[in-house]
Amino acid sequence: MAKEKLLLLDGNSLAYRAFFALPLLTNDSGIHTNAAYGFTTMLQKVLEEENPTQMLVAFDAGKTTFRHESYGEYKGGRQKTPPELSEQFPYIRKLIDAYNIKRYELEMYEADDIIGTLAKQAVADDIEVIIVSGDKDLTQLATDNVTVYITRKGITDVEKYTPAHIEEKYGLTPLQIIDMKGLMGDASDNIPGVPGVGEKTAIKLLKEYGSVEALYEAIDSMKASKMKEKLVANEESAHLSKKLATIYTEAPIEVTLADLTYTGPDEDALLAVWRELGFKSLIEKSDMQGVVQEQEKLTFNIVKEITADLLKDEMAIHVELENEHYHSCRMLGLALTDGNSTSYIPAELVCNNELLKDWLEDATKKKYIADSKATQAMLARLDINLAGVAFDLLLASYIVNPAISGDDVATLAKEFSYSNVQSNEIIYGKGAKWAVPEEEVLAEHVSRKAVAVWNVQPIVEDKLKENEQYDLYHDLELPLAYVLGKMEIMGIRVDVDTLEVMGTEIQAKLAIIEKDIYELAGEKFNINSPKQLGVILFDKLGLPVIKKTKTGYSTAADVLEKLQSEHEIVKHILNYRQLSKLQSTYIEGLIKEIQPEDSKVHTRFQQALTATGRLSSTDPNLQNIPIRLEEGRKIRQAFVPSHEGWVLFAADYSQIELRVLAHMSEDPALVDAFKQGMDIHTRTAMDVFNVPAEEVTSNMRRAAKAVNFGIVYGISDYGLSQNLDITRKEAATFIDNYLASFPGVKGYMDSIVQDAKKAGYVTTILNRRRYLPDIKSSNFNLRSFAERTAMNTPIQGSAADIIKKAMIDMDARLRQEGLQAKLLLQVHDELIFEAPEEEVAILERIVPEVMEHAIELAVPLKVDYSYGKSWYDAK
Known part of the structure; x- marks a missing residue:
C-alpha cells in the first residue's frame, strides 16, 4: 500500500503570488481572474505531480492574530489588498470546493499556524507532508518527512526546501530560519529584527553562535564593534522578532487528518466554475466531460x-x-x-x-x-x-x-x-x-x-x-446578426506583400536594436531571458533594483518603464520587446488568417459574449492590433479596399462612454462641457486641479483622462496608481477630487447601486440587463465588485447599444441610397467601410448624420471620420 501523503496549501500566499505574477485578466463578465487562474494552474500541476491522499488549503481568518498581543504593529506596514485581488478570493474558495479540497481558517491564527499544526500531527502518524506556499517563513517546518515547496518564477515553478537544501543554501538547519528572521526581521510582516542586520550577517552570526539566545548569552565576549552596539541596543527586538517569526504548531484547530481525505474533484462543479471564470484553455486541456443523460426517444x-x-x-x-x-x-x-x-x-x-x-x-x-x-x-x-x-x-x-x-x-x-x-x-x-x-x-x-x-x-x-426586452432582441440584436453576418461573409482585404515587407523591415530593425543593446551591455546575451537581462541591468550596469522575483531581478515592462531615464539600454530593450511581439503575434498571425481564395480575413464578431453587450472579434482579433507604436499603426496599411479606385472610410464616436455618463448622470458640468464642445479632459483637469484652462499641463490632462475613463470602468485607487505610476494615496485623492468636482456623477453612482440592490440588476438605455446576484452579498469583496459593476455596466452597455443601432441604420441607409459602399468592420467605437472614391462625398454626409442620431442623448454624439487607400491612411 502506497504511503499516505498530505498536501497543505497556503491559500492567501498563493493567491497573492498568482495575482502579482500574472497580468490583470478579466473574464467576459468583467471579473478579474488572474489570481484565480494562477492558483488553479498551480493546483492542477501539484495534484498531477504529487497525487496526495489528503489535502487542505489554509487561509488567514482576519487581520488580528495572537501575535498582535505581543507586538501591535505586526504586519502593520502592509498596503490594503487591491480590490482586483479581493474580488477573486470568493472564486478561489469556490474553486477549492469544486476540487473537493477541505479549506480551513481559524480566528486569531494565521494559515501558517494551521499548516504547522497539521504537519506536526501528520508526521507523528508517519504521513508524508508537502507544504506549498509563496512565503519562505514556512521553510522552518522542513524535516525528513516535510518538504516545503516555495513558488518562485511565476506560480507553477517551485523550489523544494528539505533540511539538506536549507543546509546547502544557507548553511543552517530549518529551525535556524526562525533565528535568521529574528535577527534580520521581515519587512513584509513588519517584524523589526535588528536594524543593520541583513541576511548575510544573520547567517554568519548563526553559524558562529547557533541561535539568538546563544548569541546574546555570549554577547559580552564579542569584540567591540558597531554591529555589537546594534545587537546590544536591540536585544529585546531580536527576541520579540524570533517569537513573531515562529510558526505555532499547537493551534486549537477543529479539523482532523481524517477530515482531509482527497478523492478528486467534482467534475461537473469544477467545469461550471471554470466556465464562469472563462478558463477556456483549462477546459480544452481537461479530460472532464459533462454527465451523459438518458435521452427521451426521438422520432x-x-x-x-x-x-x-x-x-x-x-x-x-x-x-x-x-x-x-x-x-x-x-x-x-x-x-x-x-x-x-x-x-x-x-x-x-x-x-x-x-x-x-x-x-x-x-x-x-x-x-x-x-x-x-x-x-x-x-x-x-x-x-x-x-x-x-x-x-x-x-x-x-x-x-x-x-x-x-x-x-x-x-x-x-x-x-x-x-x-x-x-x-x-x-x-x-x-x-x-x-x-x-x-x-x-x-x-x-x-x-x-x-x-x-x-x-x-x-x-x-x-x-x-x-422582462420588457423583446424590442431589444427583435429590433436590435436580431437584425444586427444579419448585418454582422454580411460583414463576416464580405471580409476585408489584407495585402500579404505589405505585411511581409513590414516583417522584413521589423527583422532589420530588431537586428540593429540587438546590436545596440549588445554594445551598451558590453557583451552578447539572450535578450529574451529575464535572468540574463537582470544580470546585465542590475549587476553589471548597476541600475537601481525596483522589484525582485524569487529567481532574481524583475525585468517586467512596468519595471523597465521606470528605469528608462537611468540608462539608454532600457529604451532599446522595451523597443525590442514591442517589435518582437508585433512580428510574431500580429504580422505572422495575420498572414496565417488570410484566406487564399479572396486575399481577405474574415473575422468573426462575437455577438453574445460580453456581459456589457460589447462586440468582440476573433480569428483574427482585429480589436487588439496595437496602435500606440508607429510600427503597430502601420500594420493597418495592409488593410485595403477590395477594388481598384476604392477607399476605406473610417468613422468613430468621440468619447462615447463619457457622453453616455453625462447623459445618465445629468451632471451639469459634464453636460455643459459636451454641449459647449469643450475638450472634456481639459475641463476635468480644470475642475480637479482647480486651475484655468491655460494652466492645464499635459500631465494634468493625462491624469484627468485616466480618471475620466477609469471612472467609466469602475477603476480603483490601485488600478489608477498603476496607470499613472503614482502612489495609491495620490490616486485615491484624484478620484475623490473628481467625484467632488462632478457631484452628479457621484449621485448617479450612489443611486444606481441602490436601484441595483432593489432590482438585482442594472439596465442600459435600451433595457439590456446585467444581473448582479452579489449586490447584497454579506461578503465585502463580492459586494464591492457587484457595486462597481452596477456603476459602469449601464455606461459601457449603452455605448454598445448605440454603435449596434448605428450599424443597423447604416446598413439600411447604404441600401436606401443605392450605394456600392459596404460596412466591413466594427472595432471598439469605430466603423470601417469600403467604397468607390466617387461615393466618399455622400458618405461624408450620411455617416455622421446616421451615427450621431442612432440614439438621442442629453448631449450631442460626435463622430470623426476620414478616408484613404488603407485603414492606416483613413486615420
Missing part, C-alpha cells in the same frame, strides 16, 4: 430526397458545422422540424438543391435557428442567402441572461429546463479524439438540436416580453 427520418411537403411555413432548422470557424469548415448536415415531424438532410443533399435554396431564401417562411449569424455565413458559402429568420436562440438567451456560460444548443436549452439534447463533446469527443459519428448518431444529434430550438422558442420569447 426522425433521414431524407433521401428533398420534396416540397418537407418544407413548411414555420420551422426550426439547425445546420451542423464541423467547427465554429465556419469560413473554413464543412457542413455536417441539416435538420428541420415543425414540432410534429423532424427530418435530417445529409450535407451532400443540401448543396445545389434549388427547392431547399428557394425555401431558405424565402423571407415569408419563418425559421427558428440556434445561431442565425453562423448559419447565414455557412449557407452563403453554398450561394444561399438565408432570409426569414424569426428566432435566434443564442441571441435571445444572451439577452435574457448575458451570464449564460456556453453557446452550444445543449447548454442554452438547459437554461430553460430543456435537457433532451446532448453536448457536442459527448457526441464527437474532444481534442485528438474528436470524430464524426456514424450517420444515424449524427442525424439524431442534429435533429435533437432542431427540436430543442422549436420547443424552447416560445419559452424564451415569453421571458423576453416579461
Whole structure:
C-alpha cells in the first residue's frame, strides 16, 4: 500500500503570488481572474505531480492574530489588498470546493499556524507532508518527512526546501530560519529584527553562535564593534522578532487528518466554475466531460430526397458545422422540424438543391435557428442567402441572461429546463479524439438540436416580453446578426506583400536594436531571458533594483518603464520587446488568417459574449492590433479596399462612454462641457486641479483622462496608481477630487447601486440587463465588485447599444441610397467601410448624420471620420 501523503496549501500566499505574477485578466463578465487562474494552474500541476491522499488549503481568518498581543504593529506596514485581488478570493474558495479540497481558517491564527499544526500531527502518524506556499517563513517546518515547496518564477515553478537544501543554501538547519528572521526581521510582516542586520550577517552570526539566545548569552565576549552596539541596543527586538517569526504548531484547530481525505474533484462543479471564470484553455486541456443523460426517444427520418411537403411555413432548422470557424469548415448536415415531424438532410443533399435554396431564401417562411449569424455565413458559402429568420436562440438567451456560460444548443436549452439534447463533446469527443459519428448518431444529434430550438422558442420569447426586452432582441440584436453576418461573409482585404515587407523591415530593425543593446551591455546575451537581462541591468550596469522575483531581478515592462531615464539600454530593450511581439503575434498571425481564395480575413464578431453587450472579434482579433507604436499603426496599411479606385472610410464616436455618463448622470458640468464642445479632459483637469484652462499641463490632462475613463470602468485607487505610476494615496485623492468636482456623477453612482440592490440588476438605455446576484452579498469583496459593476455596466452597455443601432441604420441607409459602399468592420467605437472614391462625398454626409442620431442623448454624439487607400491612411 502506497504511503499516505498530505498536501497543505497556503491559500492567501498563493493567491497573492498568482495575482502579482500574472497580468490583470478579466473574464467576459468583467471579473478579474488572474489570481484565480494562477492558483488553479498551480493546483492542477501539484495534484498531477504529487497525487496526495489528503489535502487542505489554509487561509488567514482576519487581520488580528495572537501575535498582535505581543507586538501591535505586526504586519502593520502592509498596503490594503487591491480590490482586483479581493474580488477573486470568493472564486478561489469556490474553486477549492469544486476540487473537493477541505479549506480551513481559524480566528486569531494565521494559515501558517494551521499548516504547522497539521504537519506536526501528520508526521507523528508517519504521513508524508508537502507544504506549498509563496512565503519562505514556512521553510522552518522542513524535516525528513516535510518538504516545503516555495513558488518562485511565476506560480507553477517551485523550489523544494528539505533540511539538506536549507543546509546547502544557507548553511543552517530549518529551525535556524526562525533565528535568521529574528535577527534580520521581515519587512513584509513588519517584524523589526535588528536594524543593520541583513541576511548575510544573520547567517554568519548563526553559524558562529547557533541561535539568538546563544548569541546574546555570549554577547559580552564579542569584540567591540558597531554591529555589537546594534545587537546590544536591540536585544529585546531580536527576541520579540524570533517569537513573531515562529510558526505555532499547537493551534486549537477543529479539523482532523481524517477530515482531509482527497478523492478528486467534482467534475461537473469544477467545469461550471471554470466556465464562469472563462478558463477556456483549462477546459480544452481537461479530460472532464459533462454527465451523459438518458435521452427521451426521438422520432426522425433521414431524407433521401428533398420534396416540397418537407418544407413548411414555420420551422426550426439547425445546420451542423464541423467547427465554429465556419469560413473554413464543412457542413455536417441539416435538420428541420415543425414540432410534429423532424427530418435530417445529409450535407451532400443540401448543396445545389434549388427547392431547399428557394425555401431558405424565402423571407415569408419563418425559421427558428440556434445561431442565425453562423448559419447565414455557412449557407452563403453554398450561394444561399438565408432570409426569414424569426428566432435566434443564442441571441435571445444572451439577452435574457448575458451570464449564460456556453453557446452550444445543449447548454442554452438547459437554461430553460430543456435537457433532451446532448453536448457536442459527448457526441464527437474532444481534442485528438474528436470524430464524426456514424450517420444515424449524427442525424439524431442534429435533429435533437432542431427540436430543442422549436420547443424552447416560445419559452424564451415569453421571458423576453416579461422582462420588457423583446424590442431589444427583435429590433436590435436580431437584425444586427444579419448585418454582422454580411460583414463576416464580405471580409476585408489584407495585402500579404505589405505585411511581409513590414516583417522584413521589423527583422532589420530588431537586428540593429540587438546590436545596440549588445554594445551598451558590453557583451552578447539572450535578450529574451529575464535572468540574463537582470544580470546585465542590475549587476553589471548597476541600475537601481525596483522589484525582485524569487529567481532574481524583475525585468517586467512596468519595471523597465521606470528605469528608462537611468540608462539608454532600457529604451532599446522595451523597443525590442514591442517589435518582437508585433512580428510574431500580429504580422505572422495575420498572414496565417488570410484566406487564399479572396486575399481577405474574415473575422468573426462575437455577438453574445460580453456581459456589457460589447462586440468582440476573433480569428483574427482585429480589436487588439496595437496602435500606440508607429510600427503597430502601420500594420493597418495592409488593410485595403477590395477594388481598384476604392477607399476605406473610417468613422468613430468621440468619447462615447463619457457622453453616455453625462447623459445618465445629468451632471451639469459634464453636460455643459459636451454641449459647449469643450475638450472634456481639459475641463476635468480644470475642475480637479482647480486651475484655468491655460494652466492645464499635459500631465494634468493625462491624469484627468485616466480618471475620466477609469471612472467609466469602475477603476480603483490601485488600478489608477498603476496607470499613472503614482502612489495609491495620490490616486485615491484624484478620484475623490473628481467625484467632488462632478457631484452628479457621484449621485448617479450612489443611486444606481441602490436601484441595483432593489432590482438585482442594472439596465442600459435600451433595457439590456446585467444581473448582479452579489449586490447584497454579506461578503465585502463580492459586494464591492457587484457595486462597481452596477456603476459602469449601464455606461459601457449603452455605448454598445448605440454603435449596434448605428450599424443597423447604416446598413439600411447604404441600401436606401443605392450605394456600392459596404460596412466591413466594427472595432471598439469605430466603423470601417469600403467604397468607390466617387461615393466618399455622400458618405461624408450620411455617416455622421446616421451615427450621431442612432440614439438621442442629453448631449450631442460626435463622430470623426476620414478616408484613404488603407485603414492606416483613413486615420
